Amino acid sequence: MKKEKHAESDMRILPFMQDGTDYFHRGIKAYQKKDLNKAKRFFERAVYLQPEEPTFYCQLATTLAELGEYDRSNLYLDQVLETMGQDISECYFFMANNYAHMGMFAEAETYASLYMRKDPDGEFVDDALELLDLIHFETGSEPLTEEEELIVGHEEARSSIENGDLAEAKGQLADLIRKHPSFWAAYNNLALTHFYLKEYDEALGVLNQILEKNPGNLNALCNLAIFYEQLGRIDEAAQLVESLKKVFPIHPDHRYKLGSTFGYFNEHDYANRWLASINKHYYLNDPAYLHFLAVSYFATGKQERALNCWSKAQEIDPDGQVAPYYLKQAREGLLTVTGTDYQYRVPWMVKQEMAQKGDFVQRFNNVARGLQKNKLVHLTLMRGNNSEENIEMLKAFCGRLEEHSVLKEVAAHLLLEMDPEMPVSIKREDGEQQVESMSPIVASGLNILSILKENGASIDDDVTFLWLETMILARSDSSLLRNHTAIAAAIDYVARKRKDGASQRQIAELYGITVSMLASRIQFIKRGLERVD
Template identity: 35%
Template sequence: MGKQLKPTQRKATIVPFIQSGEYFFKKGMKAYQLGDLYKAKKYFERAVQYDGNDASFAFQLALVLAELGEYQFSNQWLLKIIHELDETMYECFYFLANNFAYLGLFREAMKYAEMYLMHDPDGDFAEDLKDLLELLKIDREDVENDEQETLIAMQERARYLLEKEAFEEAIVLLETMVANYPEFWAAYNNLALAYFYSGNVQKAQEMVAQVLDRNPGNLHALCNLLVFYYYLRDGRQVDDLCETLSCVYPFFIEHRYKLGATFALVGRFDLAFRWLYHLYKIGYDGDEAFYYWLANAAYYTGHELFAKHIWEKVVTLNPDKQGEEPWALSAPPLDAELQRIIRWFYRKNTAEMLYGLYLFSQSPYKNDIAVSLAIRRYLPAHPLLRPFMDYFLFRMEETLPSYVANIDQIVKILMANNDEIEETLYISWFSVAINAIRDNELFANHAAWAAAVEYVWRRQQGMNVTQKSVAAKYHVSPSTVQKYVKRVKSLLS
C-alpha cells in the first residue's frame, strides 16, 4: 500500500470568556433599564462577588434592593460603602434616609438626612432632601424609640379601621395622631379619607389643602384630592390633576402602587396600567386590591387575556369577587358616528383599518375607555395593528415604538393641508407607512413624508402638480421632496 497522507491537524482557536465584575455590572444595568429588577439584582450581586471593593457596584445593588422593598439589605450595602469603600459617596446618606423613612424609623432617617446636608449642602439631592426632612420630622425634639413604636402601631390600627370602613372610630384615632404628631402627614391623609367617606366632604378637602400647603407635592395628598374630584364629578379638575400626576415618577414602590390604583379608580386605565403592570413585572407581591385594579386596567386597555389571568388571582384571594369581572359589564350602544368609523374595520385592507383608528382618535369618544374597548373588539388580532390600537384607542405612547406617533403626526399634517373628504389620500399614506415599517423606517421628517405622499397621490389621480409647488406647501426643499418621492413610489410599488 502506498503511503497515506496524514490528516492535517488544525489548532483550535480558543476564545477566552472572561467574566468580571464589570461584565456582570453592565448586564445588571441593561436589565435595570429594561425594568427587570430581579434580574438586575442577580447580576449586581455577581458583580460585587467578583469585585467587592468597587463602590459603584455596591451602590447600584443597594438602589435595586431599595426598589424591591428590601430596605434593610439595601442599608447594609449603603453603610458598607460609607464605612469601608468610599466615605465621599455622600449620596448614600440620602438613600439611607429614604430607606429608614420607609421602615418607619424616622429618627434614623432624620440623622442620615442631616448628615447628607452637612457633607454636601449643594449636592444633587439637597433640595429633594429638604422636602424629605419635612416629611420625616414628626417632632423637632428627640422622639424616643417607644414613641416611634407607638406611632407605627397607631398608624397600622388606623389603616385597619379604614379598610373595615369603621370611619368614625378611625377619625377619633387619626385626630389624636394629628394632634400629637403635627408633621406626620400620613395621619393627615388618612384622616382626610376618613372624613370624605363618612360624608364630611368639606373637612376632607380642608385636610388635604392643609397638607399640600405645609408639605407641597405630597403624593398621597394629591392622589386623595384626585379621588375627591372624581367622586364630586369635577371633570375639569380630574383631567388637570391627572395630567399633572402623569409626569410623576415616584421613588418608593408604595407610591407607585398608590398612583396606579388611584388612576384606575378614576377611570384613567391607560395611566393605571403603566404603573400596575410595572409593579407586576418587577415581582411586586400585591394584595387582592392590587390584582383587582391590575385586572381592570389590563382589560380596559385591551389586554384581555392578561386581565383574565390576573382575575384568577383576585378570585383566589377573595371568592366573593366572582361575577364582578370587568368583562361582565355590557358594552355601551354605538351611535351613527361610531357606526361610520366601525365600517372601516370591516375592510380587508390594513391601511383602511388604520384610517378608521385614526378617525376614532379624533372623535368625541376618544377618552371613553369603555367605547375604546368596544371598538377594539371589531378589529382582528393582527400584530401590525396592535401598537396602533394601543396608541389610537388607549393613548399608551410611553410603551410603543416611536414610529407609531410619527405616523400619527404625518397624517395630521396631511389633514391640516387638505380637505377632509380626500380620504384616499390618507389611506394612501397608511399604505406607505405599513410597507415602510417593515424596513424599520422611523418617519422622522414629517413634512417631507407628507409632501411626497401628497405629490404621488395627486399624480395618480391625474392632477397637474409639481414637486416644487408641494415643497413650498409643506415648507421643505424641492430636493428633499424629490428624494422622498422616490422612496414613496418604491414603497407603493
C-alpha cells in the first residue's frame, strides 16, 4: 500500500499539447458532418495556433460563407491574399461568391474576372462563368468593358510587384502592352520591374521607348531621373531634374509624382509646391501622401504645418509607425529630413532593409566564393563509403575552422552514420565541439537534397545557398523541416525565381503538394533570408 502511495506521489501530469493541425482535422470532421458552428470554432482555434498556415484561413472562410457570414469570410480571404502574401487563385472566386451573396455585384464581377485571369484552367472556371452570367442577368449590365479589363489587369500586375513576384509581373505587363500598345502606365511599371530585377539596360530601354512614342510622359521622365541617379549617372539625373522644374502639370496624380520626385532629389521647395497644391484632393485621406507633404513642410521651415499633417496621418493610420516616429522626433527637436524621408517608412526600417539586403548578398557571395556547392555535392557522394581514406577526409573536413558550419555538421553526421561509436569533433571559433549522436536536422536536410535531385533540381549555387540558409533557420525552429517535400519544393521555387522564374502552381504539381502548402513554406524561407547575422 505504501509503495502504491509512493508511486502515486511520483506521478507527473504532462500537458497534452495540440497544434493548429489537430484542431484543423477536428474542424474538417465537423464540417463533413455539417456541424458548421463546431467546425467554425475548431478552424478559428487552428488559425489562432498557426497563423502562418493559409489553408486554415481558407477553410475557415469557406465555413463562414456557408453560415452566411460573408463579410467575415472575405476578411480572412483578403488576409491570405494581402497580409500573408499568398496568391491562391481560388480565394478570388470565393470572394466573388461572397460579394454576390451580399448584393455587391460590381465587386463580385471584378473578383470573378480576376480568378479567371489568374487561373484560366482552374477548378471553378465554369462556376465563375455562371456567376458572371447571373450577375449580368440580375443587374442588366454587360460584361466588363475593355477599359475595365485593362484596369483589372494592371492592378493584378501591380499586386505581383508588391508581393515580390517580379518575373510574373514582367509577363503580365508585357501581355498588357501587347494588347494595349499605348497604355503608358504598364510601360512605366515594366521599367520599374526590370530595374528591381537589376536588368538596368532593359529598364532604361522601356523608358526611352515611352519617351520616343510619348515625349512628354511625366512618369517616365521622373523614373528616368531616379534611375540615372541610382546608377551613378549624376550629371544626366541633374539635367533631367532641372528640366522638370519647367513642367507645370494639371492632373493631381502628375503633381503627386513630380512633388515626390523633387523630394527624392532634396529639391524641397519644388516638392512642397506640388504636394501642397493637391492637399484638397482625394489624397487627403492617404497617410503616405500626408507624410510626404509633412516632410516637405518640415524641410522648408513650416514645422507647425508638418506636425498637423503627421497628426492627421496618425488618425488615418492609427496602427502605423511612421507618423508617431516623426512626431516624436520633431517635438523633441531631433528631426532632420532629406530625400530618403520621402518614403512611407521610418528611417531605421529603411536602414534595416538595406542591411538585410547587403547581408543577404554577402552571405550568397560567401557561399559562391567558397565553392560550397562543390563541397556539398562531394559530401553527399561520400555518404556510405566506409573506406579508411574517406573517414580521414571527413574528419579532416570537420577539423578545418574555415569550412561552413553546416557542412561540417553534415560531415560529422556521415561519420556517425558509418559508426555511431566513432569519436567525432567539429572545430569552431570557441574550440572543439564533440558530436555524440547523429543530427535529426542534418538527416532531414540530406533527405531534402535527395527530393530536390529526384525532381530534377540542379544543386547549383542558388539551391546550395537556400539549402544552407534553411538548415541554419532550422536550428532555431526545427518544425520548419517537418514536411521535407514542401521545403524541397520551396527551395526549388525560390531558386528558379532568381533565374528564369516558375509559377507556384507548376512547382506544386511537380512535387505533388498543394499550392497553399508550397506558399507557406516559401514564406518561411524568405523570412530566413531576411535575417541579419
